[in-house]
Amino acid sequence: MNLDPQLLDIIRCPxxxxxxxxxxxxxxxxxxxxxYPVRDDIPVLLLDEARKPA
Structure with missing residues (x-):
């Protein structure tokens, strides 16, 4: 996974x-x-796609 650190500073859990x-x-x-999954270096911040904590 190759995400820009500046992006990680901006995005938050929906x-x-x-x-x-x-x-x-x-x-x-x-x-x-x-x-939340990251597909092709793109975060998928959709609640329906999220894996719930164990």
């Missing part, structure tokens, strides 16, 4: 507005724990 941290091929929310 569910709770917390920061997102890259982990494997996902962006994981520091607040609610949702994990």
């Amino acid at each position: 569910a709770c507005r917390s920061t997102l941290t890259p982990k494997d091929e996902e962006l994981v929310c520091s607040g609610c724990g949702n994990a």
